[in-house]
Amino acid sequence: MAYLSEPFARIGIIGGTGLYRLAGAAVLETLDAATPFGPPSSPVTIARLAAPDGTGGSDGPVVAFLSRHGVGHSIPPHRINYRANLWALKSLGVEVVLSCAAVGGLVPSHGTGTFAVPDQFLDRTWGRADTFYDGLLSTGVQHLPAAEPYSAPLRAALVAALELQGEDFAPTATMAVINGPRFSTKAESAALIQAGAHLVSMTQYPEPVLAAELNMHFAALAFITDADTGHDGSEPVTAELVLGRLAAAQPRLLAVLSAAVHRVSAALAGMEPAHDGGFPLLALIPADAVATVMGGAVMDPAGPARSGTVRPGTVHNAGRSAQ
Ligand SMILES: CSC[C@H]1O[C@H](OP(=O)(O)O)[C@H](O)[C@@H]1O
Numbered sequence: 001m002a003y004l005s006e007p008f009a010r011i012g013i014i015g016g017t018g019l020y021r022l023a024g025a026a027v028l029e030t031l032d033a034a035t036p037f038g039p040p041s042s043p044v045t046i047a048r049l050a051a052p053d054g055t056g057g058s059d060g061p062v063v064a065f066l067s068r069h070g071v072g073h074s075i076p077p078h079r080i081n082y083r084a085n086l087w088a089l090k091s092l093g094v095e096v097v098l099s100c101a102a103v104g105g106l107v108p109s110h111g112t113g114t115f116a117v118p119d120q121f122l123d124r125t126w127g128r129a130d131t132f133y134d135g136l137l138s139t140g141v142q143h144l145p146a147a148e149p150y151s152a153p154l155r156a157a158l159v160a161a162l163e164l165q166g167e168d169f170a171p172t173a174t175m176a177v178i179n180g181p182r183f184s185t186k187a188e189s190a191a192l193i194q195a196g197a198h199l200v201s202m203t204q205y206p207e208p209v210l211a212a213e214l215n216m217h218f219a220a221l222a223f224i225t226d227a228d229t230g231h232d233g234s235e236p237v238t239a240e241l242v243l244g245r246l247a248a249a250q251p252r253l254l255a256v257l258s259a260a261v262h263r264v265s266a267a268l269a270g271m272e273p274a275h276d277g278g279f280p281l282l283a284l285i286p287a288d289a290v291a292t293v294m295g296g297a298v299m300d301p302a303g304p305a306r307s308g309t310v311r312p313g314t315v316h317n318a319g320r321s322a323q
């Protein structure tokens with residue numbers, strides 16, 4: 001079995017609609033990651049962000065960036081290989097995932113042109129592979145506690161970054177996730193509001209739970225591009241509108257992301273790496289060894305102790321608890 005002696009990057013960023021690369025970051029490497037689930041949506045770019053003072057050089061934090069919809073936005077939300085994407089980041093040493101998304105706002109408190117940091121989701125997708133514990137990898141039966149599905153310390157870093165950048169944002173939100181690729185009808189939108197949702201997305205499930213199963217911190221930075229079917233009197237959403245508004249907001253999004261990454265990077269510098277024994281280089285692991293990896297260093301069900309209310313990867317192993 002082959003292991004990386006050190007991670008390529010400890011912080012991962014998933015780019016969504018309109019964010020296909022990290023403009024301004026220095027690309028160090030571009031990697032084609034192999035996973036047991038097939039290739040991820042895009043090559044993973046290892047890139048160095050500018051230093052905190054805005055200069056280049058070797059002081060800025062290094063991140064692993066992946067484009068969820070692929071190069072040229074070729075993969076629709078219901079066809080994204082979410083398992084491959086999260087596994088690819090994990091295999092490169094990522095411990096913390098910041099997921100960017102263009103979302104619809106359903107209520108006045110979450111208005112167009114502002115940001116939000118979701119703390120809950122409402123899964124309305126269907127047919128998506130949303131667990132690594134499905135028997136495929138001989139990992140046994142596991143049940144992920146999902147009451148608090150996002151990492152508290154990572155959400156706090158995003159909130160601090162949004163404050164630093166002077167952005168208008170909602171520090172909490174319930175994110176409804178529809179299957180797409182079509183947008184909602186007015187009746188569906190009203191039903192989501194009735195169910196307690198503030199935001200609507202097509203991609204924000206199952207990323208949070210897959211990250212947790214892989215013992216990675218996960219939080220989402222949502223930019224509200226529209227008012228969905230038009231609760232504020234605006235025209236109903238279209239893809240062109242989402243793309244255009246996200247493109248216009250990209251510098252703001254990148255500034256918030258960068259501030260959050262610097263904060264997280266400083267915190268990680270004082271933390272031990274989450275894993276013992278190195279990082280599995282999955283591309284080199286034979287298929288029959290994958291189960292060993294899943295039950296060993298990568299998938300230790302106890303997981304590293306972390307602060308905050310969330311312990312990503314803390315899973316209930318039904319097999320063990322029955323003993
Ligand atoms: C192109 S409009 C619909 C598209 O935009 C959002 O993408 P992402 O969440 O990756 O930013 C939405 O979920 C849809 O996939």
Ligand SMILES: Nc1ncnc2[nH]cnc12
Pocket residue numbers: 102103104105178183184200201202225226227228229237242
């Ligand atoms: N209104 C909307 N519904 C679903 N996904 C979206 N992404 C951006 N806006 C959206």
